[in-house]
Amino acid sequence: MPRYDANDDSVVLIVGSGAGGGTLANELCRKGLKVVLLEAGQRQSPATFRNEEWFAFNQLAWLDKRTTSGTWRIAKDFPNLPAWICKTVGGTTVHWAGASLRLQEHEFQARTHYSGITGANLIDWPLTLAELEPYYAKAENKMGVTRTNDIPGLPGNNNFKVMYNGAIRAGYKTVHTGRMAINSRPRDGRSACWQLGFCFQGCKSGAKWSTLYTEIPAAEATGKLDLRTESMALQIQHDDRGRATGVLYADKDGNHQFQKSRIVCVAANSIETPRLLLNSHSTMFPHGLANSSGQVGRNYMRHTTGSVFGVFKQPVHMYRGTVMAGIIQDEARYDPSRGFAGGFELETISLGLPFAAAFLNPGAWGEDYTNLLEGYPNMAGMWIVGEDLPQETNAVTLHPSEKDQYGLPIPNVHYDDHPNDLAMRTYAFKRGAAVYDAVGATRTVEVPPYPSTHNLGTCRQSAKASDGVCNKWGQTHDVKNLFISDGSQFSSSAAENPTLTIVSLAIRQADYIADQCSKREL
Amino acid sequence: MRRREFLKAGALVVAGTAAAASGVATIADAAAGKPELTTLRPHQGETLLAMTRRIFPHKQLDDAPYWNVVRDIDTAAKSDSSVAKLIAEGIESLDAQGRRFIELAEKEQTIALKRIETTAFFQKVRSIELQTLYSDPSVWKVLGYQGPAYKYGGYIHRGFDDLAWLPNPPESASPKPA
Ligand SMILES: Cc1cc2nc3c(=O)[nH]c(=O)nc-3n(C[C@H](O)[C@H](O)[C@H](O)COP(=O)(O)OP(=O)(O)OC[C@H]3O[C@@H](n4cnc5c(N)ncnc54)[C@H](O)[C@@H]3O)c2cc1C
Ligand code: SF4
Numbered sequence: 001m002p003r004y005d006a007n008d009d010s011v012v013l014i015v016g017s018g019a020g021g022g023t024l025a026n027e028l029c030r031k032g033l034k035v036v037l038l039e040a041g042q043r044q045s046p047a048t049f050r051n052e053e054w055f056a057f058n059q060l061a062w063l064d065k066r067t068t069s070g071t072w073r074i075a076k077d078f079p080n081l082p083a084w085i086c087k088t089v090g091g092t093t094v095h096w097a098g099a100s101l102r103l104q105e106h107e108f109q110a111r112t113h114y115s116g117i118t119g120a121n122l123i124d125w126p127l128t129l130a131e132l133e134p135y136y137a138k139a140e141n142k143m144g145v146t147r148t149n150d151i152p153g154l155p156g157n158n159n160f161k162v163m164y165n166g167a168i169r170a171g172y173k174t175v176h177t178g179r180m181a182i183n184s185r186p187r188d189g190r191s192a193c194w195q196l197g198f199c200f201q202g203c204k205s206g207a208k209w210s211t212l213y214t215e216i217p218a219a220e221a222t223g224k225l226d227l228r229t230e231s232m233a234l235q236i237q238h239d240d241r242g243r244a245t246g247v248l249y250a251d252k253d254g255n256h257q258f259q260k261s262r263i264v265c266v267a268a269n270s271i272e273t274p275r276l277l278l279n280s281h282s283t284m285f286p287h288g289l290a291n292s293s294g295q296v297g298r299n300y301m302r303h304t305t306g307s308v309f310g311v312f313k314q315p316v317h318m319y320r321g322t323v324m325a326g327i328i329q330d331e332a333r334y335d336p337s338r339g340f341a342g343g344f345e346l347e348t349i350s351l352g353l354p355f356a357a358a359f360l361n362p363g364a365w366g367e368d369y370t371n372l373l374e375g376y377p378n379m380a381g382m383w384i385v386g387e388d389l390p391q392e393t394n395a396v397t398l399h400p401s402e403k404d405q406y407g408l409p410i411p412n413v414h415y416d417d418h419p420n421d422l423a424m425r426t427y428a429f430k431r432g433a434a435v436y437d438a439v440g441a442t443r444t445v446e447v448p449p450y451p452s453t454h455n456l457g458t459c460r461q462s463a464k465a466s467d468g469v470c471n472k473w474g475q476t477h478d479v480k481n482l483f484i485s486d487g488s489q490f491s492s493s494a495a496e497n498p499t500l501t502i503v504s505l506a507i508r509q510a511d512y513i514a515d516q517c518s519k520r521e522l
Numbered sequence: 523m524r525r526r527e528f529l530k531a532g533a534l535v536v537a538g539t540a541a542a543a544s545g546v547a548t549i550a551d552a553a554a555g556k557p558e559l560t561t562l563r564p565h566q567g568e569t570l571l572a573m574t575r576r577i578f579p580h581k582q583l584d585d586a587p588y589w590n591v592v593r594d595i596d597t598a599a600k601s602d603s604s605v606a607k608l609i610a611e612g613i614e615s616l617d618a619q620g621r622r623f624i625e626l627a628e629k630e631q632t633i634a635l636k637r638i639e640t641t642a643f644f645q646k647v648r649s650i651e652l653q654t655l656y657s658d659p660s661v662w663k664v665l666g667y668q669g670p671a672y673k674y675g676g677y678i679h680r681g682f683d684d685l686a687w688l689p690n691p692p693e694s695a696s697p698k699p700a
Contacts, residue, residue: 051670054657156696157677158685164695165688176695185700192700194676204672314687319667321682326696353667357578357656365577365639365648366632373656374580377666439688 004036004226006259011036011226012513013247013261015233015276018091019502020486021267022211022219023142027510029224033517036259037216037225038249040232040268041088046213049202053354056201060094062087064404066271070394070415073448077362082413083302084451085269089229090212092269092453093499097199097324098181098208099347100145101496102136105129106334107342107387110492113334114341119418120389121299125491126463126472135504143181143209143503144188153177154184154193157321159348162310162380166435167328167346174329178347181209181500182322188214195321197350231257234406236264236280236289236482244289244482250406263513263522265474267485267506270300270455274396274488275411277459277469290476293466296459297397299390300413301493302452304421306384306429307349309360310436311375311443318350318380325350328382331431332495340424343495344386346432351381360447372445380436384428385454387495388421396458454498459488473512474505481522485509555586557593561600562609565624567592569613572624574651576631582664591654598650605646612643 004011012028014021017039025037041060050056061084068075068082086092106113108129111122140148147153154177156164167175182199183192193207206213219225230252237245237258246260266273274297278288288296325348332343351359353376361369394416398409417425433444462468465477474489476482487502494501516522559567570592571585599606616623619634626634638644655661662669671677678699683690690696 051672052657054653152697152700153695154697155683155699156691157682160696161683161685161688161691164691175691177697184697193678194671195678195682196671196676197682198671205676314685315666316685317666317668317681320671320677320680352669353662353665354653354656357652365635367579370579373578374582374665 001220002034002223002226004034006257008034009246009260009262010034011259011261012263012265013038013259014265014267014485015247016091016267016269016272016486017089017211017216017227018086018267018269018486019093019211019499020506021265022090022093022215023503023506024265024267024485024510025225026215026219027507028513029219029222031510031514033224033514035219035225036261037227038231038233038247039089039227039229041086041229043089043229044094044202044212046202046204046206049204051196051198051201051204053201053352056198060086060088060202065402065410067399067402067410067412068414069412072415072417074415074451077448078451081451083271083455084453085271085455088212089216089227090210093210094202094212095200096210096499098322099324099327099497100140100143100179100181100500101345103129103494103496103501104332104334107492107494114389117341117389117420119391120420121392122390123460123462123467123491126461132501132504132508135508136500138507139500139504142507143500144183145500146178146180146182146184147176148179151187152184154180154182154322154325157195157325158316159318159321159350159380160326162312162316162439163326163328163348163382163435166439169438170431170435172328172330172435176327177325178327180322180324183207193322197319197321197323197352199323232406233268233276234279234408236266236276238282238284238289238479240284242284242479244479263481263483265483265485265509269486270458270488271396271411271413273484273486274458275398278398279408285478290459290469290478290482292478293468295468298392298395299457299460300394300396300415300455301388301390301457301490302415303454303493304344304384304386304388304424304428305449306425307381307447308384308429308432308436309379309381309445309447310433310441311372312378312380312439312441315377316380317377318348319352323350324348328435331428338427340420340427341389342387342420342424344384344424344428345495346428346435347383347385349381349383359450360445362448372443375443382432382435384425384432385495385497386424386428387493389418390457390460390492391416391418454487454493456487456490456493456498459484460491461489462491474509475512483509483513555584555589557589557596559592559596561606562592562596566609566613567596569616569623570595570609570647572631573616573635573647574655576628576635577648577651578655580664583661587655587658587661590658591651594650594654595647608643608646612638612641612647
């Protein structure tokens with residue numbers, strides 16, 4: 001592995017090795033560019049993962065302190081854990097479940113379709129589905145998404161059998177084992193899914209795509225990648241022309257280092273990405289880097305979520321096999337007659353007993369709750385993921401007084417549920433319960449949102465510089481050689497799980513960067 | 523079950539039946555899971571046992587997994603004096619409501635806990651219990667969770683799709699395994 005000189009200003013510096021950053025690094029290395037990849041976390045591997053929920057959480061999750069505010073229930077249930085994301089090589093692709101769906105055409109035009117909703121700060125993406133389609137195809141091939149590229153779907157587990165039968169009886173039509181970045185057959189040097197059921201804890205069989213053991217080793221094999229683990233980016237610096245010059249970071253031992261670079265790409269997930277930009281304020285950029293619009297950190301989206309669990313007379317053993325084992329897609333359509341803009345997907349979910357106890361009703365105790373938990377073997381579960389609307393006041397901001405271990409202000413995440421989100425959640429809870437009732441549930445429970453696994457929109461793409469932070473390539477409007485390379489770019493959240501889109505955008509961004517470099521535009 | 527307790531240098535040592543004393547615990551011996559406490563006093567241990575039984579009451583479980591929770595509270599108190607203080611003061615105030623907490627009937631204990639459920643003391647005990655109790659393989663066995671699957675090769679050959687009380691979905695929705 002090369003170690004580029006701190007003064008080598010020909011490198012591309014990427015912050016974060018997850019879905020966005022890990023993919024971008026590989027794509028750029030394969031085009032022959034020199035890449036320094038800074039990752040705050042340590043490097044694990046399938047060998048060091050463990051099938052234990054709390055152990056894995058402590059091993060992999062981002063646990064640096066954050067605060068919350070707003071009307072969302074997270075602020076009450078998990079005041080210091082707004083998001084469930086990773087600090088490790090591979091980022092949150094280590095924890096993710098693998099659901100890989102394309103956004104729908106109308107979802108790229110949120111303003112056009114949903115306009116006139118009070119309190120929503122809607123814009124259209126500066127990008128269309130047609131423009132992204134070739135990159136979706138590349139991403140699906142790279143990630144080995146089932147039901148694409150002639151890859152068969154995964155076999156459905158017990159949790160899916162309950163969902164399928166209930167869904168059909170409740171009148172749904174599009175119900176199957178999903179499009180998953182999990183091998184149903186051996187592919188790309190990785191095995192087929194063993195149906196372990198610990199997708200959220202790091203896949204020990206390697207069947208599930210993660211940048212940790214796909215993109216990053218591929219980038220290393222080019223000889224172009226300089227991956228620096230346990231290296232926390234603290235500040236992006238710039239020259240007096242307003243061009244980024246490199247990144248100040250804290251290394252393993254806490255020493256400050258400065259790495260020069262030609263281009264800086266930030267893929268630190270939607271809380272740390274705006275935080276890094278805000279913490280990079282200077283005399284020239286008093287409100288933070290690339291923030292002339294004031295939109296850095298704003299329009300934070302986390303999807304309208306919630307879960308429905310059903311308890312049955314007979315065993316289900318939902319924890320056996322893939323966590324997201326199937327999907328109902330009928331409600332993802334555009335249909336304002338339901339009383340809300342946007343749609344939602346219903347996807348199976350399972351939790352092991354340790355997490356079930358923690359999440360089924362956060363804070364609950366006593367006999368009623370233990371009665372519910374005693375139904376654990378007979379439980380089936382599904383997760384709602386729906387489009388939430390951007391609101392300018394839903395924002396990641398710097399805490400006025402609290403600092404982290406590096407002496408930098410910690411982030412506060414503010415989120416108020418929009419009436420549209422509440423209407424969708426109420427409706428989706430009812431539909432989910434109807435699915436389980438149709439196959440004889442003795443009890444259904446509505447489970448409030450988990451800490452956010454999907455974090456989006458805080459440095460969004462916009463056609464006009466005043467509406468957002470970056471253009472349709474992820475290049476910031478204000479600083480030409482500064483790119484946003486993760487889910488922060490999303491102009492709207494759409495109903496689909498975001499990672500396939502993050503990866504597609506990263507592949508597309510790599511093409512653009514390479515092209516601009518060859519034309520000496522960057 | 524007769525239990526005799528000796529206090530030794532702040533540590534609680536239990537001498538139960540001859541079997542337990544000789545290290546051969548029997549299932550009938552409810553004191554078998556009782557830990558040696560390093561920081562908590564015996565009364566605090568007993569109170570926490572009763573409290574943790576009321577917070578997540580599972581009739582099928584004996585005291586052993588709840589004692590494991592008390593052990594973890596003890597460890598937390600040992601490594602952080604502010605936790606020790608929180609626990610000590612919490613128990614004192616629980617006991618200061620007329621009778622001592624452990625002397626109350628189960629129903630009354632639940633009512634007493636309801637009154638303090640928003641306190642830092644209650645939250646601390648609940649959160650340690652939540653993690654310890656439901657991560658305990660002996661509890662998994664009773665509640666029907668099979669735990670780590672990797673060493674057994676996952677569930678691909680161990681019943682991931684063995685549910686038989688509903689029809690199988692068609693292959694278009696759910697293809698056969700490889
Ligand atoms: C339990 C769970 C299940 C999920 N399931 C799905 C699913 O089925 N489908 C789907 O599409 N999505 C899913 N997701 C979401 C998915 O994981 C994320 O959308 C995706 O990983 C985000 O990619 P990213 O590049 O934006 O950030 P991440 O993948 O989170 O990567 C960011 C990286 O940046 C690093 N970093 C942050 N700040 C700094 C800094 N200052 N310096 C250096 N490094 C830094 C972090 O340590 C991290 O490694 C799931 C998430 C979770 C938690
Ligand atoms: S169920 Fe499949 S994808 Fe999930 S952890 Fe197991 S082997 Fe990996």
